[in-house]
Amino acid sequence: MIDLDETVGIEITSTASWRQLKAVEFPNDNRNIRAAEILERLASQIHLVEGSHIHHRIDAILENEDGVFKFSESLLESLRLVGFSIFPKSLTDFLSDIISEIDKQYEMQHTSNFSGIDLYSELFADAIKIGPKAVELVEGCGRHRAELLLIAAINRQKNSSFITGANGAKRIPRNLFQLIENDIRKTHDINLLDVGAILQTVVKPEKDVDAGRIVAAVSLPWFEIIELLQRNQNAAWEIPPDKWEEIIAGAYKNSGYDEVILTPRSGDYGRDVIAVKKGIGQIRVIDQVKAYKPPNLVKADHVRALIGVLESDGASKAFLTTTSDFAPKLRTDPLLKPWMPSRLELIGRHDLIRRLAEIARTTRENTISR
Known part of the structure; x- marks a missing residue:
């Protein structure tokens, strides 16, 4: 089990x-x-x-x-x-x-508990009455997802908001679109992310180096994706792994690191992002990104392997960032605990989205104040 x-x-x-x-x-x-x-x-x-x-x-x-x-x-x-x-x-x-x-x-x-009632057709008819934008939202949601949203919403409704179906067996709300409008907009946001921001370059490369591509700047889709993640954390699981690496690279760039390198998909030696901050001395960090979807969790073996990468790279610190979370008791593992948090830091989904939101907010404020 x-x-x-x-x-x-x-x-x-x-x-x-x-x-x-x-x-x-x-x-x-x-x-x-x-x-x-x-x-x-x-x-x-x-x-x-x-x-x-x-x-x-x-x-x-x-x-x-x-x-x-x-x-x-x-x-x-x-x-x-x-x-x-x-x-x-x-x-x-x-x-x-x-x-x-x-x-x-x-x-x-x-089952046919709603016998005689096509929920999706009823939803579509209500959307047509409201206008083209509502129709676009329903079409973007799709039949399967829309029906699941309707089922959950109908079960929560009070009797006063229902009308009886033709056979009298089931009752449905008077306006299905208004019933699930907020939920359907969230789905629409994810679909927009799929066909829009995800297909665009999140960061702008400057030049190729031995370790990968140096990031020159962060593009507008980076901020759009962070806004979406704040509204709907589940959208994190719709983003492909390569785009998550770009998102993390963009976060380092916006955090003020002088040189950010996005490593290639293969031959990265366990480093997805390398970030360097110059000054009195030099700070070099590496980040390994695990774009996992629950119930998949990062295991202790993954973290131990990253420690080996950290040692061979000679970096100041390593981060393991995931869109899921870490296995229970991993943070208290006696072999891993001495490394945390000074040399190794684990970033789970909640912390990840919180940090990204803070970086986006600070970046905007700094841009406005200039």
Whole structure:
């Protein structure tokens, strides 16, 4: 069976850490610290769920790619709501609610419970009434994704917002487009990212050197991608690995490093980005980028290999950056802990997006003040 620590525990603890940072950022809002406390309590109950029917159900869901997406999306969304709109009494209750939501999606997707009602056609008809932009959003979302969004939204609605279908068996909201407009715009943002910013060069190369390409500047799509990631962290999993390397290289360039090298896809010797800051002495850092999608996590062997790269390169410090997270207890590994954080730093998804947002904000402020 899947490892609950790696699949669920790491996401809970990461979200708890993120809420603790938010509590410092917004000291007058007690909800963040309350959310962190609830999340820490849930994380401590992982062992109580291991081997249970909940564990088996999650294992079954994650057997196919569609299930991995559904579970990861539902887990992340639910974690963000803890302490604000949901207050689970136990990890079992928390995971049971997620599984129930996924079961409803599958039920609606694979059965004829909405017999006589084509949800996507109804959604499209509502979009036509609103205007061309709404039609564009629906078309960009696609039937499969739109129906899943509708199913989840319909299950949350109150009876007063429904009308009865022709056979009287099911009721649907009076305006399907307005019901999922916010969700469908998020999907549209990801699609725009796929066909737009991702296909463009995120950084502008200056010249080739032995180790790769020197980055001359950061282009506009870099900032657009960071804005999207702030709105929807799941968009991180839609970005190809080579573009993530460009994004990280752009971050170093915007952070004031004098020379940033983007290494080739092959023959990089474990270094995706090399950044040098000159002055009294010289600081050289290397960054290895792991563009992983949950439930895949960075393992201890990956980190140990990077330490070997750090030693052979002679760099001042190494970073391992991932769009997922790190295996449980990795940060406390007795062989790795002495290296952190002075020579080695691990950057998971939450920290990554927070850092990118801060770099983007500072860069804009500095540009305006000049």
